[in-house]
Amino acid sequence: MNKPDITPAFTAQVEAIMRHASQTAIVPRYRTLAEGQIISKAADDVVTIADTESETLLSGMLADLLPEAQVVGEEATFADAAVFERLRDGLCWIIDPLDGTNNFAAGKPPFGVLVALADSGQAIGGWILDCLTGRFCHAARGGGAFIDGERMTAAASGEQPPVVALSTVYLEPVERALVLEHIAPHYRMVDIPRCAAEQYPRLVLGTNDVSVFNRTLPWDHAAGVLFLNEAGGRAARPDGSAYRVDEWERRGMIGAATPALWDDLAERLANLPGS
Incomplete structure (x- = not known):
């Protein structure tokens, strides 16, 4: 199976999918969650209707974009730990449909959407969306890292102590x-x-x-x-x-x-x- 090229056009498609999930399933429910739409799934860990709806959207649209890739979503894996095994099978989408769910459920930032594409255990593409600010970070293996289209070089704070x-x-x-x-x-x-x-x-x-x-x-x-x-x-x-x-x-x-x-x-x- 050939690896896909993480081209700007491919990234634009992933970004559009992530923004659609954010704007459809997540942002409209920020600070508007009803009783019963927040469920405790472990100690100090919750899941909301926004998580599950976002994962459904992302899983379907990313699978359509790259049908040859398996899909591993956080909530699907929570429901069935066997989903983890897909990470060993060549190409694989990895989805966090709502990262920072505890913050989101408490009505405060930050929270976002994380998507990665891995091949044989290594990430080859990564995309990070801040749902409230719209900041979009992305990277491709060997291709650099970008925020809102600007190539980034990591910088220390300059503070002492660090x-x-x-x-x-x-x-x-x-x-x-x-x-x-x-x-x-x-x-x-x-x-x-x-x-x-x-x-x-x-x-x-x-x-x-x-x-x-x-x-x-x-x-x-x-x-x-x-x-x-x-x-x-x-x-x-x-x-x-x-x-x-x-x-x-x-x-x-x-x-x-x-x-x-x-x-x-x-x-x-x-x-x-x-x-």
Whole structure:
């Protein structure tokens, strides 16, 4: 099976599909969700009618655009974990129909739509839409990273100490104590936006210097990792290995605006007591 060329025309088609889903299923329901349209699906995790309708639209339209690609959507996978196996099967669309659902359900930004196209476990195209501002980020493997058509080069914030976006909420108590004692003093810590569609652009735009991710599910990270790496930053596993969408059970990743910032944080994490 031949890989599709991630041309500007192809990206324009993906963008149109994402904007249609946003404008049809998501934005009209912002701050208007009715009782029963927000459902708890796990501890501190919800799904809304906007998620499910957006995924239905995206899945159908992306499948029409590239029929030879499998489709892996967040909500379809939640309903049937066997859908994960499609990530091993050559070409595959990966869809987060509403990234930042908790923010959306609470009536606050940020939230967005994430789409990636992977081949044999590696993302070859990634697209990120901010539903409220309309900001559109995209990247193609070997083809650079762009925001609203402008080619981007990732930039550090220039702050000293550097800015790290890190949530300790998802850490075990021992891990949390180690991070606060050995990592926090070397950075200015800010909370995560709980939205990968916002976090990865922040690393490129000089808002945050580094970020640590615990869960690395493909719909949250496939597009963003490609976008950051193509912009000249670095996103990789803490041991330096590349992120692959078909390794969905692995945890842990570092994203950084520059390779030097990545190296510094990776070394500090590697040297934590007990590591």
